[in-house]
Amino acid sequence: MIAKVQIPVPERRAHEYPHQLSGGMRQRAMIAMALACKPEILIADEPTTALDVTVQAQILDLMQQLKEEFGTAIILISHDLGIIAETVERIVVMYAGKVVEEGPSLSVFDAPKHPYTKGLFKSRPKIGERSQYGRRRLLEIQGAVPNLFQLPGGCAFHTRCVEAVEICRQTSPELISMSDNRKVRCHLATL
Amino acid sequence: MIDQRETSRSKPPLVEVQDLKVHFPIRKGLLSRSGGLVLAVDGVSFTLNEGETLGIVGESGCGKTTAALAVLDLIKPTAGKVLFEGSDMAQMSSSELRKLRREMQLIFQDPYSSLNPTMTLNQILNEPMRIHGLYPGKERTERIAYLLRKVGLTPEQGRRFPHELSGGQRQRVGIARALALNPKLIIGDEPVSALDVSIQAQIINLLIELQQEFKLSYMIISHDLTVVEYICDRIAVMYLGRIVEMAPYSNLYRDPKHPYSEALISAIPVSDPRVKRKAPMLQGDVPSPIRPPSGCHFHPRCPKRVAECDMRSPQLKDIGEGHLVACHLI
Numbered sequence: 001m002i003a004k005v006q007i008p009v010p011e012r013r014a015h016e017y018p019h020q021l022s023g024g025m026r027q028r029a030m031i032a033m034a035l036a037c038k039p040e041i042l043i044a045d046e047p048t049t050a051l052d053v054t055v056q057a058q059i060l061d062l063m064q065q066l067k068e069e070f071g072t073a074i075i076l077i078s079h080d081l082g083i084i085a086e087t088v089e090r091i092v093v094m095y096a097g098k099v100v101e102e103g104p105s106l107s108v109f110d111a112p113k114h115p116y117t118k119g120l121f122k123s124r125p126k127i128g129e130r131s132q133y134g135r136r137r138l139l140e141i142q143g144a145v146p147n148l149f150q151l152p153g154g155c156a157f158h159t160r161c162v163e164a165v166e167i168c169r170q171t172s173p174e175l176i177s178m179s180d181n182r183k184v185r186c187h188l189a190t191l
Numbered sequence: 192m193i194d195q196r197e198t199s200r201s202k203p204p205l206v207e208v209q210d211l212k213v214h215f216p217i218r219k220g221l222l223s224r225s226g227g228l229v230l231a232v233d234g235v236s237f238t239l240n241e242g243e244t245l246g247i248v249g250e251s252g253c254g255k256t257t258a259a260l261a262v263l264d265l266i267k268p269t270a271g272k273v274l275f276e277g278s279d280m281a282q283m284s285s286s287e288l289r290k291l292r293r294e295m296q297l298i299f300q301d302p303y304s305s306l307n308p309t310m311t312l313n314q315i316l317n318e319p320m321r322i323h324g325l326y327p328g329k330e331r332t333e334r335i336a337y338l339l340r341k342v343g344l345t346p347e348q349g350r351r352f353p354h355e356l357s358g359g360q361r362q363r364v365g366i367a368r369a370l371a372l373n374p375k376l377i378i379g380d381e382p383v384s385a386l387d388v389s390i391q392a393q394i395i396n397l398l399i400e401l402q403q404e405f406k407l408s409y410m411i412i413s414h415d416l417t418v419v420e421y422i423c424d425r426i427a428v429m430y431l432g433r434i435v436e437m438a439p440y441s442n443l444y445r446d447p448k449h450p451y452s453e454a455l456i457s458a459i460p461v462s463d464p465r466v467k468r469k470a471p472m473l474q475g476d477v478p479s480p481i482r483p484p485s486g487c488h489f490h491p492r493c494p495k496r497v498a499e500c501d502m503r504s505p506q507l508k509d510i511g512e513g514h515l516v517a518c519h520l521i
Contacts, residue, residue, distance in 0.1 A: 057458035128420070
């Protein structure tokens with residue numbers, strides 16, 4: 001397993017303690033542990049957030065290779081849209097404890113339907129964008145994530161939503177299915 | 192006469208760093224036998240002009256924060272000079288330094304630990320003005336209200352404590368505190384890294400608006416190359432204590448010259464599922480700055496290295512348009 005996660009000189013490394021390894025190698029060791037019993041699902045919670053960007057690229061590539069080799073399904077939890085875009089096939093967007101949008105990656109990135117997803121995509125600068133097209137003002141999502149103990153009534157996002165209408169304050173929307181395997185939890189999607 | 196002299200002599204840059212070195216001794220055991228040196232910053236030079244934003248990027252341990260702390264005189268350099276508006280900070284008396292400190296302020300990464308939890312926002316913003324004896328009496332109350340409004344808070348929120356605020360609001364307080372003394376230079380050490388993605392945009396927009404209004408110069412330290420491209424005019428890429436490339440933002444992102452900058456930029460995940468990232472160009476981790484590799488520090492990981500690279504360390508060369516690269520292949 002240690003060789004599978006591409007740690008050099010595995011025979012020697014097997015006898016070492018975590019503090020003797022670099023951050024990237026520790027994360028490789030974690031992946032080896034997780035895959036040791038041939039699981040059907042691997043859940044990776046922010047697997048590269050603590051790593052430097054050049055090491056992050058190595059780890060993401062490794063996960064992709066192992067997924068193909070072992071046929072393991074992966075649930076990748078991340079706040080980094082770049083990592084999501086390059087790794088996953090299907091996306092679930094969550095807000096305040098609920099799924100607000102779901103669908104195939106390409107389709108969601110091309111045409112986000114929930115105002116929260118739209119806001120997230122527009123609030124991050126894109127790499128190379130300013131160099132090519134100049135600086136556009138970043139879209140801000142107003143306010144902050146609400147306290148989960150005191151969620152606003154109706155749709156939990158309505159207090160920050162630029163598109164909110166009266167019904168959003170009254171009732172919480174259902175997750176509705178749409179074409180192209182997409183789902184969205186927003187009153188406006190049905191209007 | 193005087194006018195002539197002023198125009199003929201060009202104004203010095205706001206900050207000029209010349210061959211800065213910061214080495215930390217490693218002590219072993221109680222008898223503090225020397226265990227060698229960490230070459231945190233190893234011969235760094237750059238300038239920052241008025242109203243400009245300089246970004247410093249690099250991976251953990253490359254010395255970017257240490258370089259910034261040396262500019263603020265919070266760490267004494269082992270060698271080299273830091274000039275502020277042309278005068279050498281090492282030659283200044285403590286009263287001169289004290290005056291200078293008003294001109295340079297710091298915004299921290301973590302808005303949770305960088306605000307005193309026992310103070311209200313009013314007290315937090317009062318501190319710098321009290322220490323420097325500025326804006327006495329009623330003027331100070333007015334200035335605190337003004338600062339809160341400037342960063343998008345209300346004067347009524349001044350009676351709150353940090354724990355009553357969200358992360359984004361706290362970072363606004365940190366920015367207001369940095370503005371309190373009307374500084375010329377603000378150094379942001381990972382100013383948005385600890386914030387939620389949806390909040391980062393608010394703080395980035397605020398930083399840019401404040402810069403335009405107050406003609407501030409910024410030094411932004413970050414590992415987030417996407418944010419740095421968006422905010423900075425000029426960017427320095429550091430690797431193991433040295434600057435390997437420095438260029439205006441568009442030159443660096445369109446046409447990185449140093450193999451490390453190229454690898455760093457190509458490793459950033461693009462938030463577009465249609466763009467496929469190339470296979471990682473770099474193997475292994477950043478080596479330890481305690482015993483950095485010989486010659487060019489990057490040579491063991493460099494895909495393009497030649498025989499010369501492990502023997503001599505390359506100097507920064509100007510290749511035009513303010514683009515500097517330290518690589519034997521250029």
